Amino acid sequence: MLERGEVANSWRRERWDSLRLLTPNWQSRLPGHRYEGPDPDGYMTMGEVIEFIERFAAVSRAPVRTGTDVTSVRRTDDGYHVTTSRGEIGCRAVVIASGACNRPTVPQFTDAVPASVLQLTPFDYRGPTHLPDGGVLVVGASATGVQLAAELKRSGRPVILSVGEHVRLPRLYRGRDVLWWMDASGVWDQRHDEVDDLTRARRLPSPQLVGTPERGTLDLNVLAATGVELVGRWAAVRDGRALFSGGLRNVFSLADLKMRRLLDSFDEWARAHGREAEVDPPERFAPTHVPESARWQLDLRSGEIRTIVWATGFRPDYGWLDVPVVDAKGRLRHEGGVVDSPGLYALGLPVLRRRKSTFIHGIEDDAREVIDHLTRCLAVRR
Amino acid sequence: MTTIDNGVNVQALLDAREVLKGAPEAAQFTWRASSKWQNGVHSTTTIQNFFGLGQEQSHKSETVFTADHPEVFAAEDNGITPIEYLLVGLAGCLTAGVASVAQNRGIQLRSVESTVEGNHDIRGILGADSDVRNGFNDIKVTFTIDADASKEDIEALVAQSQKRSAVFDALTNPTNVTVEVA
Numbered sequence: 380m381l382e383r384g385e386v387a388n389s390w391r392r393e394r395w396d397s398l399r400l401l402t403p404n405w406q407s408r409l410p411g412h413r414y415e416g417p418d419p420d421g422y423m424t425m426g427e428v429i430e431f432i433e434r435f436a437a438v439s440r441a442p443v444r445t446g447t448d449v450t451s452v453r454r455t456d457d458g459y460h461v462t463t464s465r466g467e468i469g470c471r472a473v474v475i476a477s478g479a480c481n482r483p484t485v486p487q488f489t490d491a492v493p494a495s496v497l498q499l500t501p502f503d504y505r506g507p508t509h510l511p512d513g514g515v516l517v518v519g520a521s522a523t524g525v526q527l528a529a530e531l532k533r534s535g536r537p538v539i540l541s542v543g544e545h546v547r548l549p550r551l552y553r554g555r556d557v558l559w560w561m562d563a564s565g566v567w568d569q570r571h572d573e574v575d576d577l578t579r580a581r582r583l584p585s586p587q588l589v590g591t592p593e594r595g596t597l598d599l600n601v602l603a604a605t606g607v608e609l610v611g612r613w614a615a616v617r618d619g620r621a622l623f624s625g626g627l628r629n630v631f632s633l634a635d636l637k638m639r640r641l642l643d644s645f646d647e648w649a650r651a652h653g654r655e656a657e658v659d660p661p662e663r664f665a666p667t668h669v670p671e672s673a674r675w676q677l678d679l680r681s682g683e684i685r686t687i688v689w690a691t692g693f694r695p696d697y698g699w700l701d702v703p704v705v706d707a708k709g710r711l712r713h714e715g716g717v718v719d720s721p722g723l724y725a726l727g728l729p730v731l732r733r734r735k736s737t738f739i740h741g742i743e744d745d746a747r748e749v750i751d752h753l754t755r756c757l758a759v760r761r
Numbered sequence: 762m763t764t765i766d767n768g769v770n771v772q773a774l775l776d777a778r779e780v781l782k783g784a785p786e787a788a789q790f791t792w793r794a795s796s797k798w799q800n801g802v803h804s805t806t807t808i809q810n811f812f813g814l815g816q817e818q819s820h821k822s823e824t825v826f827t828a829d830h831p832e833v834f835a836a837e838d839n840g841i842t843p844i845e846y847l848l849v850g851l852a853g854c855l856t857a858g859v860a861s862v863a864q865n866r867g868i869q870l871r872s873v874e875s876t877v878e879g880n881h882d883i884r885g886i887l888g889a890d891s892d893v894r895n896g897f898n899d900i901k902v903t904f905t906i907d908a909d910a911s912k913e914d915i916e917a918l919v920a921q922s923q924k925r926s927a928v929f930d931a932l933t934n935p936t937n938v939t940v941e942v943a
Contacts, residue, residue: 614934625933629923636917
């Protein structure tokens with residue numbers, strides 16, 4: 380196992396200070412290792428996640444070579460040649476487990492933003508104290524964007540949040556964590572070959588969730604109530620002005636309708652499986668409130684905004700992979716983690732084999748199946 | 762089970778989607794209109810040809826659109842106002858979207874009607890107040906749909922139609938426009 384930094388490296392270096400896991404503690408389970416603390420319904424801080432993964436590395440006695448950066452993987456006659464910062468390795472099979480979030484993605488028009496405005500990605504952001512005073516424009520309303528908008532607003536700054544398509548979820552539904560429902564009702568176990576539109580499922584943004592001791596919901600209504608100003612998707616920069624889409628109302632409708640369908644499916648599942656007694660009565664949440672008139676432009680030179688935080692997603696980085704298995708959009712071509720090159724595999728990518736593939740507890744089933752394929756493949760080729 | 766038929770060949774569209782995924786160059790279309798001044802603020806615009814799927818294409822017949830301004834604008838009112846054509850485009854696009862999405866989702870439509878209202882402060886175009894924009898301040902579309910579906914499913918149709926609408930996108934997002942003198 381090659382690790383460019385330390386065990387749990389991205390949790391140590393690529394996360395902001397206040398972040399907690401979106402999944403409740405009881406869901407943090409790896410083969411032979413689970414959360415056993417006093418707060419199963421709580422959400423781990425980054426320090427706790429690092430400790431959890433370190434402990435798993437120890438109990439599983441994973442042969443981790445830390446501080447080993449892979450700079451190239453090349454195909455050979457009988458396997459792969461791996462070049463690292465600590466030497467060369469020949470092997471018959473490679474499992475890529477470097478994740479889907481190696482680089483923040485930002486739109487092309489960042490160059491057109493005036494230099495007087497500081498631009499940050501989630502990789503640069505640690506907390507509000509590191510930002511200049513004054514207004515902040517947070518771009519993107521998935522988990523990262525809503526969390527940073529809330530935190531920056533609490534720090535006393537004016538915050539504008541640019542909202543495109545998003546996934547709205549309540550933190551608790553009928554008294555249970557919404558991720559309990561995802562787990563119990565079988566949504567998370569849905570396999571990649573059962574999902575209607577796999578490409579869309581793999582591109583689904585992270586839901587508007589936050590892990591806090593209060594177990595509160597962090598949707599756009601909550602943000603708006605704290606004074607965060609909502610604007611449409613940022614479409615372009617023209618003459619130093621940010622231009623936002625006038626289609627805000629429809630992204631609200633799409634998210635409200637999707638959430639409602641999901642909650643309907645939870646209710647249906649509870650009825651069909653005799654679980655009604657375990658949970659509170661069904662609830663419905665108010666539609667996302669549409670501002671009287673959302674502005675569609677903002678003068679970036681006016682000083683109203685001092686900082687832009689790009690919470691516009693992440694992409695994998697396969698710059699080191701010298702095997703032609705990456706598509707035009709920079710995504711790995713694979714079928715359930717089996718990459719289109721003998722002996723090459725992937726784990727931990729969105730909906731790799733199941734909807735839960737990118738969650739900590741989602742790796743076990745995927746890993747079993749992928750490694751099973753790998754061992755059979757090696758046995759045949761021997 | 763009765764067959765759903767809204768008159769949309771969804772299979773052809775789904776097939777095209779698959780083909781064009783691997784052939785982005787064929788997906789590049791250019792729509793064209795040719796306009797001619799008549800007199801006053803009256804003009805006619807003709808549309809017949811366009812480019813797409815790698816070659817010149819043509820509508821079955823030429824269509825001529827007359828644009829003018831109403832009498833309250835001291836004009837002859839030979840046809841609708843240019844900005845009203847935007848409402849025509851938006852209604853046509855969203856309605857086509859509703860029918861297509863309904864077909865794809867197996868929803869039989871019985872009637873789809875809509876009203877489109879664009880609020881316009883004409884002080885902008887008259888130059889009476891430089892703080893007022895020239896275009897619409899806002900547009901409201903109201904659909905009345907009779908279909909074999911729940912209210913929520915109908916709302917989802919309308920939402921998905923907006924999500925995939927060319928004109929909705931063109932109106933809600935900025936577009937680079939180049940105007941030259943040949």
